[in-house]
Amino acid sequence: MAIVKLSATERRRLSVFFTCLSLAIIAWIFTTLSDPLPYKVKKVLTFKNAPQKRAFHSLQPDTVDATIQGNGWQMLFSRFNSDNKPLVVDLRSLETRNYVVIDSTQLKLMNMGKDPANRVSSIDPDTLYFDFSNRLIKKVPVQLTMGVSYQKQFAVSGNIIVRPAYVTVSGPIERLKEITSWKTDSLKFSNVNETINTRISLKPSNEGNLNVYPRSVQAIIPVDEFTEKTLEIPVKLINNNNYYNVKVFPQKIKVTFTTSLSRYADIDEDLFEAVADLNLWRDKDYTALPVKLIHMPPFCKVVRISPANIDFYIKK
CATH class of the missing domain: 2.170.120.30 (RNA Polymerase Alpha Subunit; Chain A, domain 2)
Structure with a gap:
């Protein structure tokens, strides 16, 4: 096989050529990735201002395709983006109709407080449809979730008090038939040697058509x-x-x-x-x-x- 022998001058010229080619490719990549480039990510929806007199459930999944108006760099690193907060949808229009259009007002609400690099320009689907049923109000007992440890020779010395002992849940009749109690967030204390008197939040509803009131209760655990x-x-x-x-x-x-x-x-x-x-x-x-x-x-x-x-x- 013939071996091409290059002189020192030719090797230097070839080295300069490849260096220039590499720099040109890198510059092209940087330029391309810096250009505006919309990209899609999966986003979870959450709702606010739900109708008080109409129970409903969404007819589409709570995950949508959101278009981010960013650039190539943001698209490249989107999977490492820490912005995984749900998108907020205002449901006030459901008082008079059974759908919500994701218009400029809704997009402004979704982008409130977001970094400009993570702002949503549109979602797919851009119209959300809902099914309605009669709304029921029901009182259920609060179930306190505890993870408490005590010092040696200390323990619960009386009845645990939860105020209020019952919370009001409103939503579709069929869904409320399944609810017999409502849990709190986990109450966690360690090495306890005195009575616990604190407020604890209730578990939030994962369903937009279920409302719980109040959202927190007082827990008193007598310890002696x-x-x-x-x-x-x-x-x-x-x-x-x-x-x-x-x-x-x-x-x-x-x-x-x-x-x-x-x-x-x-x-x-x-x-x-x-x-x-x-x-x-x-x-x-x-x-x-x-x-x-x-x-x-x-x-x-x-x-x-x-x-x-x-x-x-x-x-x-």
Whole structure:
């Protein structure tokens, strides 16, 4: 194979040629990418000013093709763009008709606060159609979503209060039949050692035809330090249907439990009820009866019962 040998001058000229060619290509790319170039991206729609007297649902997906009036550089880096906020559509016109046209007023609302490089020039489809049905108002209980951890020896010491306990949901009748409660955002605290009193937002509706009021509630979680207490509780015999003369030993058991410091002095044996079931002897030949607590104060936790089983004898 013939090998072309170039002189030093020819190699220098060839190097200059390729350098100039590379610079020309780079300059062309920069120029081309800097020219105006509309491009399309997927955008999610969200709605505001929904009709208060008309329930509706959208007849098209909530994702549309939005045309951005940018340039080649913006199109090239659009997938890395952090502007993933939904586009806002004003639904005031649905009070008198069943469609919304994406006109200059709607586009101005969509572009409000946006960087000029991310402004929308049009969307496809440019007309949004809606289906209407009768609107219903329903009250449902608030479901508090919690992720709370406590310091050692601290815990919930009373009923958790949510104000208001119920929220008003309005929307299509068929949709409201499926809703039995409404969750809050997750309430997150760690290492808690005192009562929590805070406001927490409700989960937002993902459907434009559902409205929830109010949008936040007050949550009160009573928290107190817990300690152990021991009481002697009398044992009551149950299911003595034949009225046997039964003696149990011991007649009282010791119950050790945890309770909050604020309620420590108020808790006595009258708040507990312990029973032993004579049916276990009659039906299953038990020779000792296990003790069961059927009543105890709320937010108390049993540590141990001593003894857990009692002896008995029957006089015939």
